[in-house]
Amino acid sequence: MSTAGPAPRRRMRADARRNYERLLTEAGAAFAERGTDASLEDVARRAGVANGTLYAHFPTRQALLEALLGDRMRALAGRAHELMDHPSPHEALLLWARAAVAHATAYRGLATSLMRAVEDETSELHAACRSVLDAGEHLLGRAQRAGVTREDATAADLYALVNSVAWAGEQTSAAQAERLLSFAMEGLRPLGTVRPARGR
Amino acid sequence: MSTAGPAPRRRMRADARRNYERLLTEAGAAFAERGTDASLEDVARRAGVANGTLYAHFPTRQALLEALLGDRMRALAGRAHELMDHPSPHEALLLWARAAVAHATAYRGLATSLMRAVEDETSELHAACRSVLDAGEHLLGRAQRAGVTREDATAADLYALVNSVAWAGEQTSAAQAERLLSFAMEGLRPLGTVRPARGR
């Protein structure tokens, strides 16, 4: 639950702030149990508020997701920058990808929203998605410069890969997602090289 | 457009048969342009039929998909069996995976349905999905016995992989899907081996 709030130009009225927080709480709960397609009518009901109020605060579903996840996504981007110091560029990339998958699995249906939002400039989630994609690009670039990752892989590929794996995890199990991720990340190693017998 | 029809215990009435075919045609068109979430009300409208008629013929959306895709899916399974004779087990697996991705990309949203249906025994699509999964298992098994594919990969992994890639393709582009597929399939090679410099 973020404490940042909705970018208030001036301080919000007390009732507005209260409703904003309640809506966020209930939306988080609803998304957690029903996925990102949960009924917004229901969210408003659970927050004890008319649905018009929900739409006043969050004009779109993506706005709700941004409010719910924006901070965490920026933290994920930050984590990528920290990992730039990790001794093994390939390991760093794998660790970060794993974290990104975990993030994209927060709610059922989230991977789809994240994928849509990165393309759609008008989405409230767009900026957060971009920051994640850009962060991935740094890690990927370092791995490529170190010669431990295929040159033809792009940041967009990495973003799609992470979200695809998260999507698969939503449909089946976290264990399968982890296995898929390890396959795909191994597949990013350059062709014509000997791969370490232990996948680390 | 299948000519198999709806498993008629006895011959269908002429009007029923006509409506069945029309519904299938329009559903195919609607799914093609709107994805698998297209409005069924609209499908019925376009077919010039009341929506109750649609539900009489196809009790669920998945029933419609089975009628539309069942034959093609069984053909895909058949293709796997043909490929068992291919000289390169790894190449055979790759070729088949590519065909499976192409199939799962027929409609936007299809990958999700295919993933759901393989888990859900009550789905009308379940049997067709199983036959695809089982077919993949044969190809995968041969590649593993030949020592060109990781032992820890399962048929479920392959199924999930193919559908994840198809999903990514839906969200972005066929080109990116192809790249993701090639990464993942390379990643299926056994650890501790030298990989060919050209991905074939």
Place this chain on the structure above:
DNA sequence: TGTTAAATCGAGACAGTCTCAATATCTTTT
């Protein structure tokens, strides 16, 4: 306490899913 800007309310317009009793249509039989 009165004023005012801000926020909330909730009915209403619309679209979609799915069901089922009434009705219509085809097929078969005589």
Place this chain on the structure above:
DNA sequence: AAAAGATATTGAGACTGTCTCGATTTAACA
């Protein structure tokens, strides 16, 4: 060729959901 019987179609209706906007309420501040 008409009636009987089986089969299929109809479309209104009960839901659930999205989203908007004019009327109303409420908090903030002098």
